[in-house]
Amino acid sequence: MATLARLQARSASVARQYYYRNSVVDVFRKKENDAAVKIQSWFRGCRVRAYIRYLHRAATVIQKRWRGYLGRQHYQLIVKLAYYTMKMNLYNAMAVRIQRRWRGYKIRKYCFNYYYLKAYLKAVSETNEAVREALEEFADMKEREERKADLEKEEKKRDYQARKTHYLLSTKQIPGVYNSPFRKEPDPRELRLQKAKPLTHPRPKVTPKRSASLRNWLECTRARSFPRSAVLPPIDRKPCQGPFRDIAEVLAQRYKPLEPTLRVAEPIDGPKEARAELQRQEWTRNVQDKLFLPFSSYHKSKKHIPAMHLSSKYGPDSYGSQHFREKNPERWICDKDFQTVLPSFDLFSEYGKLYSKAGQIV
Template sequence: IQKRWRGYYVRKYIHNYYALKKYLEAISVNNEIVRNELQEYAEMKENEEKRKDLEKKEKEKKYQARKMHYLLSTEQIAGIYNSPFRKSPDPMELLLQKSKPLSHRQQQMKSPFAHELYDWPTCKRPPTFSTAQPLPPIGRQKPQGPFHNTAEVLRQRYKPLEPTLRVAASINSPLEKAREEMKREEWRNRIHDNEFLPFSSYHKNEKYDPSIHRSGKYGQETYGVKHFREVQPKKWVADK
């Protein structure tokens, strides 16, 4: 009796078979619903990523078309995307026709007075300083000492350069400049004014001027002109 009663009590109140079956069926249905929702969410995220990627590629393609707008075909010359050997032009050619050329960026001109007042000492005009005295800062005392006015100090510091005559004049004197110019002229010109004429007919009609050695009153030596060997017949052994 106890055995049967114990089994009945356990099956009904502790391990109820029908309640457990109903609970497991509810869990399986809930799992199926959650799985379907997760799959839909994953597909939605994937489609969104694809759409973003496609928009990015389309934007990049449009930017490249605006950047390479100079490759557009004209009435006289066909562009690289409009080959005459193709039946229809490239899609890039159609995109170039629809897009506008990319405008150049306007560079911001930096003010020359951004970092310093002006380029000293090559300046042409001194800066304009305000003569009105600014209000002293709160909580600060005037420094003690024989200091000049700030505007006067700045005017003295940034005044234009006024060189003396010695500083403004050249280091080389006019005489030295003339000598240097003469040296360059001599180096540049030819050594003599006699032109080079290599033809033999040029010296035909010139008169020969003999030297002092040849034109003396004691006659002309034959050695070196008619013969180059000294002859002494007195010292010959035979008359030959």
């Protein structure tokens, strides 16, 4: 009990002492914590680096052993290939020697014929001699032809020169240059000049000049007074005095293409032809040409009579839109229907095709 009483008496001082010690420790708590963290990080870093170095050394040893094993395997393979290649080369060399000896023996024993080879070589030499002689003859012939061509060319050149200098030929009164009176015989060129003909130059072709007068053009005395060709009149001429139009305009109007009237251009029986063409097209679309009859045996011998509203063609009536005249062929006077095409007016047809007294287009 005494101890409990003492502890209870000291409880206030213990609390103050505890608070004081904790407050003193709090001052150095952050610094000590940072120091502890740094020490732990450094220690852990040392441990990790040591472990990594250990792993590197172990990996290096493993790779060294494995690479050595692979290198030895590859080297053994290379050695085997080299040994096999050496044996094959030796085998091929020995086989070539054996085959060479055997083939030589076989050719000398069974195939080779000395006399046949000698005859073959003799035939080859004779053929070569024949070909050489033929080539020499051909070369001689070509050389002769070339010499002959050169001589002919030279002869033509001399003949041309003689014709060109034919004026140097001697006459009865005056001797020529090559016929000197102091020589016993005339020069050979004098004889060549006597045989040659004088050189004449070809005369230029004279083209007839076209007449530049407009008298035949302006005098409309013939039906074809204006030319139909594309030759244009000369430009450097003076225009004629008087109320005359340009010649090009007159020619264009005179020879302009035909302009037919409506009555000439279109056929007069156009509606009839169109109707016939429409009937032909309808006939080509029909499945059969026979009329449809009922299937009853009672009506087999009777012709079907359609109703009034079924006898006409379905569609709008053409009266009033296409024609205004009823067509009744029984009342026609002639074989044709009345034509509604009006004739053309002569006054309108001749518009722009006539001349007035003043020279203008009417």
